[in-house]
Amino acid sequence: MLLCDIGNTSYHFLSRYDSFKKDVKSFDASEVKHKVYYISVNKDVDASLKNLPNWIDIKTYIDKTKYYETMGVDRMMALEAVENGIIIDAGSAITVDVKRDGVFCGGFIYPGLKAMNESYKNISSALAYEFNFDIDLQMLPKNSQDAISYGYLKTLYCEVMSHKMEIILTGGDANLFAKIFKDARVDEDLVFKGMKKFIYDF
């Protein structure tokens, strides 16, 4: 049995022994002969997997009344792994979701690092800086690089901290954001943990 978390750019597999990624553009899913429990936010891949009986879409088994219809299934699975906490999934988008006593309380979506960087660049070449993750968020900036870094990071930090809950960081940029959310627990396998829990509980 394999678990697979399919995003816009890659298939992310978890086997009993390791985890590995395959490019969405080049990987042929029909080559996999094992049973695969998967989630996907990629509509094209989703459609292509419908004819492969060993690929089982977890989404069809989720009680969506706990969440909302257009919510990404990766967010739902990360939430399944947590009883109490605020989950930050830092990928191409940053999703922030709150769960209290086993109940999903809502969440929001913030641009990921690359998207936000592009956003500043597109406004003006004068704002084309990399973000400074070593910035002191207690001090209002007096230089351009910190002015955009603070704009991106302190605003998010301020809102997340206001919930006063344990913070769990996951996603490709989790370790980078751990420099800002210093007390957060980083768990790169949170989505897989949620998928496992969901399958066993079902």
Added chain:
Amino acid sequence: MLLCDIGNTSYHFLSRYDSFKKDVKSFDASEVKHKVYYISVNKDVDASLKNLPNWIDIKTYIDKTKYYETMGVDRMMALEAVENGIIIDAGSAITVDVKRDGVFCGGFIYPGLKAMNESYKNISSALAYEFNFDIDLQMLPKNSQDAISYGYLKTLYCEVMSHKMEIILTGGDANLFAKIFKDARVDEDLVFKGMKKFIYDF
């Protein structure tokens, strides 16, 4: 005498009687025969005005040690108009600057409405929503439109409110952001007020 605030897209003039805008691409500055005190964040326009003796660049008279070298001169002028407060200039970028007892304390830059909207769209077509400025920021969202609206607006709101100062809103989207910052004072002429004060004090 005229005042002029030159941005990336337009010349914004203030005369004794009214204010009006001219497109950067088509307007010929040499046609103006009055004395014009101007600020500009547009490097191309800046260069073209150097040979017109009736166009006087206010920037050259600013004591920049009060601010920082790469800071937009429009932010400096808005700050000149305020003794105490947090200024939100909502344009193509949103600049947020704090002044206490006449002293600039620092500020940050956040993407403007259009840039942030593009940013979400570029991540995924599933995030291609307009922002909802009537959102209840006290409630974590449970739908996609509010999830991005909250991500854009509540994060900014949270950080701005943490300073516990009078909020002054200016810029092209000031009235829209006044729906979020309900106690803010909207002052569309803040930059011109700063320019006037600066010229008379000089």
